[in-house]
Amino acid sequence: MSEINALDPQQYVIKEEPYYCPVGDEVELFESAYASRMPMMLKGPTGCGKSRFVEYMAHKLGKPLITVACNEDMTASDLVGRFLIDPQGTKWQDGPLTVAARIGAICYLDEVVEARQDTTVVIHPLTDHRRVLPLDKKGELVEAHPDFQLVISYNPGYQSMMKDLKQSTKQRFGGFSFDYPAEKVEAEIVSKEAGIELSVAEKLVQIAQRSRNLKGHGLDEGMSTRLLVYAGQLIAKGVSPNKACRMALITPLTDDLDILDTLMTTVETFF
Numbered sequence: 418m419s420e421i422n423a424l425d426p427q428q429y430v431i432k433e434e435p436y437y438c439p440v441g442d443e444v445e446l447f448e449s450a451y452a453s454r455m456p457m458m459l460k461g462p463t464g465c466g467k468s469r470f471v472e473y474m475a476h477k478l479g480k481p482l483i484t485v486a487c488n489e490d491m492t493a494s495d496l497v498g499r500f501l502i503d504p505q506g507t508k509w510q511d512g513p514l515t516v517a518a519r520i521g522a523i524c525y526l527d528e529v530v531e532a533r534q535d536t537t538v539v540i541h542p543l544t545d546h547r548r549v550l551p552l553d554k555k556g557e558l559v560e561a562h563p564d565f566q567l568v569i570s571y572n573p574g575y576q577s578m579m580k581d582l583k584q585s586t587k588q589r590f591g592g593f594s595f596d597y598p599a600e601k602v603e604a605e606i607v608s609k610e611a612g613i614e615l616s617v618a619e620k621l622v623q624i625a626q627r628s629r630n631l632k633g634h635g636l637d638e639g640m641s642t643r644l645l646v647y648a649g650q651l652i653a654k655g656v657s658p659n660k661a662c663r664m665a666l667i668t669p670l671t672d673d674l675d676i677l678d679t680l681m682t683t684v685e686t687f688f
């Protein structure tokens with residue numbers, strides 16, 4: 418079996434331009450931030466377009482993109498690398514952050530607050546003037562490739578005292594605040610992504626807006642753009658709008674029967 422070369426940048430290059438509809442001047446601003454390789458933080462609720470934006474920017478800038486979905490079990494070794502034992506002995510394997518630093522990729526740490534703080538600190542020397550990554554276990558100091566940039570995302574809604582980034586981490590990044598796109602733009606995105614008529618997408622967006630008003634009043638989060646795209650895709654496949662909304666917009670959102678009922682009634686006023 419031929420081994421995949423983890424350091425081949427081509428495999429991380431996004432071949433086709435991802436569809437991204439700008440909601441403001443974030444594209445130009447990101448380009449300026451990238452020009453000085455400023456580490457960037459994308460804040461905003463789940464499913465509002467943060468990952469899509471990074472994919473689009475990586476493609477636009479012609480840089481490889483390495484994405485890591487962070488979770489609370491993640492250790493520094495998962496990011497940086499570890500020794501593996503194989504029949505030939507022990508062998509070092511770079512983690513995704515190290516690969517990105519070596520090849521000059523944009524490294525996107527998605528939902529970084531999920532990771533423990535002792536994991537998050539490994540990014541510190543990469544995000545200041547040093548731009549280095551110490552591999553303590555291996556005894557190597559990796560100097561970041563000139564094209565390397567670090568991007569993190571997080572959802573401020575899920576923040577708590579236990580789960581927050583330290584100030585010493587936060588103050589290494591420039592930031593963008595994302596939110597669900599404005600009504601017209603969101604309808605256009607849903608229509609395009611799902612392949613449904615704009616008039617149907619507009620109704621889906623209006624349903625979502627009702628649910629977003631329930632945030633903090635029975636719902637932790639309103640319906641995301643991602644869920645609207647799911648509902649639209651079902652409708653495009655011939656599922657009735659009513660069933661599509663129940664399946665994609667309502668059932669995943671909450672277990673509270675009263676809220677489920679309220680949301681279903683909202684759907685019925687539109688479809």
Ligand code: ADP
Pocket residue numbers: 436437438439440461462463464465466467468469470598606610642643646
């Ligand atoms: P996040 O990373 O914020 O959780 P994603 O980037 O995965 O969310 O967005 C979810 C989906 O919403 C995308 O797959 C895409 O279909 C759609 N989407 C959201 N915002 C945009 C946008 N501005 N342009 C194009 N698609 C978008």
